[in-house]
Amino acid sequence: MTRGLSPALRVAMIAVFVFLYAPMLLLVIYSFNESRLVTVWAGFSTRWYGELFRDRQMMSALWVSLRVASMAATTAVVLGTLAAIALTRLGPFRGRGAFGMLVTAPLLIPEVITGLSLLLLFVAMGQLIGWPAERGMLTVWIAHVTFATAFVTVVVAARLAQFDRALYEAALDLGATPFRAFAQVVLPVIAPALGAGWLLAFTLSLDDLVIASFTSGPGATTLPMVVFSSVRLGVSPKVNALATLLMAFVLLAALLSWWLMRRRASAGAAMVSPGNMSRR
Amino acid sequence: MKGGDATRPWGRWLVIGIPLVWLTLFFLLPFGIVLKISLSQGALAIPPFQPWFGMEDQWLNATLANFRFLLTDNLYAAAYLNSLKIAAVATFACLLMGFPLALGIARAAPRWQAVLLLLVIVPSWTSFLIRVYAWMGILGNTGVINTLLLWLGLIDQPVVMLRTDFAVYVGIVYAYLPFMVLPLYATLVRIEPALLEAAADLGAGPATVFLRIVLPLAAGGILAGCMLVFIPAIGEFVIPELLGGADTLMIGKVLWQEFFNNRAWPLASAVAVVLLGLLLAPLWLFHHQQARSMALHR
Amino acid sequence: MSADEGFLSLRALARSFDGVGAVAHVDLDVARSEVFALLGPSGCGKSTLLRMLAGLERIDAGSIRLDGEVLNDQPAHKRPVNMMFQAYALFPHLSVADNVAFGLRQMGMNATRIRARVEEMLELVRMSDHAARRPHQLSGGQQQRVALARSLAREPKLLLLDEPMAALDRQLRVQMQRELREILRSIQITCVLVTHDRDEAMTMADRIGLMQAGRLVQVGPPEEVYDRPRTRFAAAFLGQVNLLEGVAESAERIRLAGRLLPTRGAVPGVLTTVAVRPEAIELHLSAPAHGQALEGTVRGAEYMGAHRVLEVAVAGLPQLAVIIAGSAQKTPPVGSAVWLDWWADDAVVLEPDT
Numbered sequence: 018m019t020r021g022l023s024p025a026l027r028v029a030m031i032a033v034f035v036f037l038y039a040p041m042l043l044l045v046i047y048s049f050n051e052s053r054l055v056t057v058w059a060g061f062s063t064r065w066y067g068e069l070f071r072d073r074q075m076m077s078a079l080w081v082s083l084r085v086a087s088m089a090a091t092t093a094v095v096l097g098t099l100a101a102i103a104l105t106r107l108g109p110f111r112g113r114g115a116f117g118m119l120v121t122a123p124l125l126i127p128e129v130i131t132g133l134s135l136l137l138l139f140v141a142m143g144q145l146i147g148w149p150a151e152r153g154m155l156t157v158w159i160a161h162v163t164f165a166t167a168f169v170t171v172v173v174a175a176r177l178a179q180f181d182r183a184l185y186e187a188a189l190d191l192g193a194t195p196f197r198a199f200a201q202v203v204l205p206v207i208a209p210a211l212g213a214g215w216l217l218a219f220t221l222s223l224d225d226l227v228i229a230s231f232t233s234g235p236g237a238t239t240l241p242m243v244v245f246s247s248v249r250l251g252v253s254p255k256v257n258a259l260a261t262l263l264m265a266f267v268l269l270a271a272l273l274s275w276w277l278m279r280r281r282a283s284a285g286a287a288m289v290s291p292g293n294m295s296r297r
Numbered sequence: 298m299k300g301g302d303a304t305r306p307w308g309r310w311l312v313i314g315i316p317l318v319w320l321t322l323f324f325l326l327p328f329g330i331v332l333k334i335s336l337s338q339g340a341l342a343i344p345p346f347q348p349w350f351g352m353e354d355q356w357l358n359a360t361l362a363n364f365r366f367l368l369t370d371n372l373y374a375a376a377y378l379n380s381l382k383i384a385a386v387a388t389f390a391c392l393l394m395g396f397p398l399a400l401g402i403a404r405a406a407p408r409w410q411a412v413l414l415l416l417v418i419v420p421s422w423t424s425f426l427i428r429v430y431a432w433m434g435i436l437g438n439t440g441v442i443n444t445l446l447l448w449l450g451l452i453d454q455p456v457v458m459l460r461t462d463f464a465v466y467v468g469i470v471y472a473y474l475p476f477m478v479l480p481l482y483a484t485l486v487r488i489e490p491a492l493l494e495a496a497a498d499l500g501a502g503p504a505t506v507f508l509r510i511v512l513p514l515a516a517g518g519i520l521a522g523c524m525l526v527f528i529p530a531i532g533e534f535v536i537p538e539l540l541g542g543a544d545t546l547m548i549g550k551v552l553w554q555e556f557f558n559n560r561a562w563p564l565a566s567a568v569a570v571v572l573l574g575l576l577l578a579p580l581w582l583f584h585h586q587q588a589r590s591m592a593l594h595r
Numbered sequence: 596m597s598a599d600e601g602f603l604s605l606r607a608l609a610r611s612f613d614g615v616g617a618v619a620h621v622d623l624d625v626a627r628s629e630v631f632a633l634l635g636p637s638g639c640g641k642s643t644l645l646r647m648l649a650g651l652e653r654i655d656a657g658s659i660r661l662d663g664e665v666l667n668d669q670p671a672h673k674r675p676v677n678m679m680f681q682a683y684a685l686f687p688h689l690s691v692a693d694n695v696a697f698g699l700r701q702m703g704m705n706a707t708r709i710r711a712r713v714e715e716m717l718e719l720v721r722m723s724d725h726a727a728r729r730p731h732q733l734s735g736g737q738q739q740r741v742a743l744a745r746s747l748a749r750e751p752k753l754l755l756l757d758e759p760m761a762a763l764d765r766q767l768r769v770q771m772q773r774e775l776r777e778i779l780r781s782i783q784i785t786c787v788l789v790t791h792d793r794d795e796a797m798t799m800a801d802r803i804g805l806m807q808a809g810r811l812v813q814v815g816p817p818e819e820v821y822d823r824p825r826t827r828f829a830a831a832f833l834g835q836v837n838l839l840e841g842v843a844e845s846a847e848r849i850r851l852a853g854r855l856l857p858t859r860g861a862v863p864g865v866l867t868t869v870a871v872r873p874e875a876i877e878l879h880l881s882a883p884a885h886g887q888a889l890e891g892t893v894r895g896a897e898y899m900g901a902h903r904v905l906e907v908a909v910a911g912l913p914q915l916a917v918i919i920a921g922s923a924q925k926t927p928p929v930g931s932a933v934w935l936d937w938w939a940d941d942a943v944v945l946e947p948d949t
């Protein structure tokens with residue numbers, strides 16, 4: 018549906034984009050404010066960045082979060098890719114509809130429910146079989162894999178659905194085993210989607226507060242848990258600095274994906290598919 | 298990969314089986330446990346409920362007391378209803394803001410569309426928690442808006458916005474807007490321009506074209522977008538906790554408090570079970586719509 | 596000119612995109628009840644011209660007048676003009692009957708009259724049995740009929756058809772061309788249709804307007820445009836043709852390969868191009884008595900069922916195509932010598948291309 022944009026539509030679009038970006042821009046500005054108060058500009062300063070890096074608790078929480086997120090993302094890509102293949106490429110099988118619902122349900126179930134139910138499971142398992150003995154990074158990892166898999170599945174399935182079967186069949190025809198055909202023909206083609214899925218799962222895990230609060234234990238405090246407890250009571254300049262660093266990182270990633278998009282239209286489509294957004 | 302897997306059924310079963318086992322164990326089974334615990338009695342122990350393993354008469358211990366309690370204390374009913382109301386109003390506000398944006402992107406020159414979409418998505422790549430937090434500095438009594446209005450002399454006392462329902466609406470719309478825009482865009486961009494021209498050719502003015510052609514053809518995207526906002530918004534915790542007031546009742550917050558503050562695990566489980574029950578209808582609606590649009594665009 | 600002749604009249608109509616003229620200075624009159632075909636190669640501006648008539652494309656300069664009324668500033672939804680779109684543009688969310696009723700509803704017609712009119716239109720295109728179907732449940736030919744019914748329902752003063760057959764396969768196309776022509780004649784509607792298929796233009800239209808690069812290069816009845824093309828482009832676009840260049844000796848004689856062949860209206864002493872259709876060439880197996888036939892050698896023969904196309908090489912001229920009717924026995928074998936000539940009326944003197 019391409020037609021000219023009416024002036025009213027242009028104005029509405031600009032207004033919505035301002036709404037989307039102004040709050041983030043303000044955070045960046047605050048982060049360089051010498052004053053602790055948002056409304057007083059006491060001069061440019063990088064003081065809060067220094068305090069952020071000196072904050073032992075935040076730095077160790079960041080380390081925990083990064084480790085959990087990379088492990089969870091990697092596992093979720095494996096599970097999500099398998100699920101995506103099952104949904105798009107295996108043809109009909111009994112219970113496929115139910116399987117599809119099971120795989121994608123975590124996308125929409127409120128996190129408080131997912132978090133609570135996983136915690137109760139871990140407690141019950143602990144009582145019953147003595148594993149996991151206590152909650153910590155392991156349980157957060159399991160929890161994050163469980164909900165991130167759904168997002169990875171959506172991204173990879175979207176790409177697989179466009180994949181030209183003839184390529185795979187040609188590989189079989191040329192004597193490749195199904196496994197080799199997958200590894201040498203399908204995998205390279207869907208690699209951008211796998212990369213996008215991994216990044217998405219990584220940011221989801223890095224960003225999760227609710228599920229981690231339920232499932233983590235002593236010694237496994239994640240970054241969002243620390244951030245949450247410090248902003249609960251009000252604005253915190255250190256968090257502004259953290260937010261700015263995060264945004265700079267995301268901006269780089271966005272520029273990179275824009276650049277990739279211009280180079281490869283198909284990879285770009287995968288990058289901006291609806292599944293490719295982190296909610297939390 | 299139909300052909301190849303017919304000869305190697307074990308490969309096929311591994312592909313299905315691995316995610317299936319994981320999700321059954323860590324997603325489906327936990328719901329059963331939640332249901333079970335919602336039927337057990339609270340206790341001052343660790344964990345804080347009466348044990349139900351290793352006892353012959355465990356089902357005799359089952360009690361509907363938690364659910365009865367949800368009914369007797371008006372707090373819970375009010376929290377459920379208020380969550381529905383807040384989610385519904387915020388969803389509608391999202392639709393009002395998201396539709397023009399999606400329409401604008403769908404009508405932009407093709408080479409701009411990807412860039413504009415990226416602009417919509419990029420905020421959601423940054424932390425959800427931090428984006429919600431950003432509004433604390435904007436809406437507060439000494440926040441950006443109040444400071445600006447005071448300075449302009451439009452008000453002589455700060456308008457209380459933070460820790461109100463209004464702030465919760467702003468937060469939900471802000472955080473969930475991309476989820477509205479993307480499915481709307483996906484349906485709007487598929488509407489052929491020739492259909493709009495044909496309608497104009499047959500005598501329909503711009504308003505009629507919009508109401509009779511654009512809206513009906515975008516119905517699937519509208520439904521999908523609304524469900525993607527409405528369903529998670531009902532159970533939202535972070536937004537009412539950071540932006541809402543003490544009197545902003547939302548069920549996600551209630552569940553959190555029952556669990557962490559009151560250590561009432563069985564009651565929290567009962568809250569979760571009822572919430573899940575409430576969500577079944579919209580969840581079904583969403584899946585139904587997805588299946589339909591998949592079938593249409595095969 | 597009577598009112599009927601200039602029922603639709605375009606004057607100096609122009610539209611350009613980014614400085615490039617898609618439609619450049621078009622003058623055209625179409626009579627009431629006439630079926631007029633705009634014919635031309637891809638990208639020559641046919642659709643743009645049609646969309647300007649429908650009000651879907653802005654007019655940069657010139658005027659459109661229909662039945663005495665200037666349409667220039669009327670928006671599409673107010674014009675007494677309806678169009679059948681290239682891929683039909685049937686509304687996917689509405690049934691066949693609702694598609695046909697759509698335009699009537701915009702007129703504020705009451706429900707009973709709408710129902711009657713829809714009935715009548717579906718009857719006309721023989722689709723009454725499918726009124727409740729959705730467009731995607733119909734075949735290509737059926738969709739086309741619904742689109743036709745929808746654009747005729749409002750009784751437009753002018754019907755526009757953009758490549759009406761483009762979405763159909765070959766066999767269906769021939770059948771639908773006949774059917775569509777019958778319907779258009781039976782309701783006596785004024786119609787402008789766009790096509791890049793010359794057979795379609797010739798079977799359907801009363802007159803053809805040949806377009807090239809945004810301009811109308813020749814307008815006339817199909818036979819006239821086919822038999823008396825004005826330019827090389829016109830000659831070649833309407834069918835296979837031999838374009839031969841030589842100096843005119845007199846108004847009636849042109850020198851080709853050292854012989855004097857007949858033509859009409861040439862300017863003596865000027866280098867002239869004549870167009871000769873392959874079927875207009877007469878083929879002789881021995882030299883004719885007048886001694887001015889072209890002498891050549893058969894280089895190949897293509898069997899097309901009812902007729903054959905021979906390729907004949909003549910020294911000093913491009914290879915000629917000659918169509919002959921008849922059986923294999925009468926066909927000269929490859930390598931044999933043949934003589935070619937034609938009647939003066941069949942060698943049309945061309946203007947230089949613009």
Ligand SMILES: Nc1ncnc2c1ncn2[C@@H]1O[C@H](COP(=O)(O)OP(=O)(O)OP(=O)(O)O)[C@@H](O)[C@H]1O
Pocket residue numbers: 612613617635636637638639640641642643644791
């Ligand atoms: N909206 C537009 N913007 C820019 N250029 C356009 C636009 N519409 C048409 N053109 C250009 O105008 C010229 C005429 O286009 P038009 O669609 O009228 O051709 P056509 O004769 O209908 O061709 P076809 O047989 O392929 O349909 C083309 O060169 C085309 O690229």
Ligand SMILES: [Mg+2]
Pocket residue numbers: 641642643
């Ligand atoms: Mg065209």
